[in-house]
Amino acid sequence: MKTILVTGGAGYIGSHTCVELLEAGFAVVVVDNLDNGCEEALNRVERISHRDLMFEHADVRDKDSLDRVFRDFPIDAVVHFAGLKSVAESVSNPDLYYDVNLGGTIALCEVMESHGVTDIVFSSSATVYGISSSEPIPEYAETQPAQPYGKTKLAAEQHLQTLCEADERWNAVCLRYFNPVGAHPSGLIGEDPKGIPNNLAPYLTQVAAGFRDKLMVFGDDYPTHDGTGVRDYIHVVDLARGHVQALEFLADQRGFMPLNLGTGRPYSVLEVHAAFERAVGEKLPYVIAPRRDGDIAIYFADTAKAEMELGWTAHYDMDDMARDAWNWQSKNPEGYKS
Secondary structure (H helix, E strand, O other): OOOOEEEEEOHHHHHHHHHHHOOOOOOEEEEOOOOOOOOOOHHHHHHHHOOOOEEEEEEOOOOOHHHHHHHHHHEEEEEEOOOOHHHHHHHOOOHHHHHHHHHHHHHHHHHHHHHHOOOOEEEEEEEHHHOOOOOOOOOOOOOOOOOHHHHHHHHHHHHHHHHHHHOOEEEEEEEEOEEEEOOOOOOOOOOOOOOOOHHHHHHHHHHHHOOOOEEEEOOOOOOOOOOOOOOEEHHHHHHHHHHHHHHHOOOOOOOEEEEEEOOOOEEEEEHHHHHHHHOOOOOOOOEEOOOOOOOEEEEOOOOHHHHHHHHHOOOOOOHHHHHHHHHHHOOOOOOHHH
């Protein structure tokens, strides 16, 4: 049984990935400082999988704590989620984002190397592409992130690529994913944003739950079929399974590889809204607002490479994402505090 260290494993995507790892037969050790995660999520991961995991409350930048984890557990590989993820916050506090997202990755890699662990799956982001002119966006598209968040993700990727090029022992898969949506079908774990949600799906479920009055649709005059922005949304369980398949791929893969994870099927804001209305079974109020600066009309993934290299494809569609997101919200109206 291989032992996998999951940094940031108490977060939204991390917790779902822990479920998939445990169900695939891996042993799991989680390191999380709980800034964006919740220990209750890990308790529920154990309930879903009927297996135990190990948890260390620590910051990924704390090399002493990381060193202790690698001494205490026979770590075989790492899935690295730990980091900050708000685009808006990264603009107002870029130093923090470089410290956590890049500095944390460097610290983790230094401790990994000191213990002879050189296989890593990195949680990257489609924001590394910036404003891409490609439709859909392939992995070879130019990387020009516009905001500090995307720049820190790209810098972490570049650090991993440099390690792989300098030392043939290192192997890294960087998963660039688009817009995670949904929750585990059990309704036990899901997205639990702090404060006002930055993303469309949790905002819609909070409108449905009565915590928000209405959805603001920013722009209805884009050159799309219904005038609203079009994006690639991926069910979080599909995304989690992609991490497991990337780990299995590392058993034979050498070197560095970036891969997109998305459905390759774009949905407009109004299509997402309609799917959530179907899931909830009632109308969800919305109003049209002016476009936001920096938003673009269409942004979705070319997923052919992930299918070819990993044998991975997304299985859930938007109705599945909306159903599971609402199931989580309705069972946990105040998230893990419920």
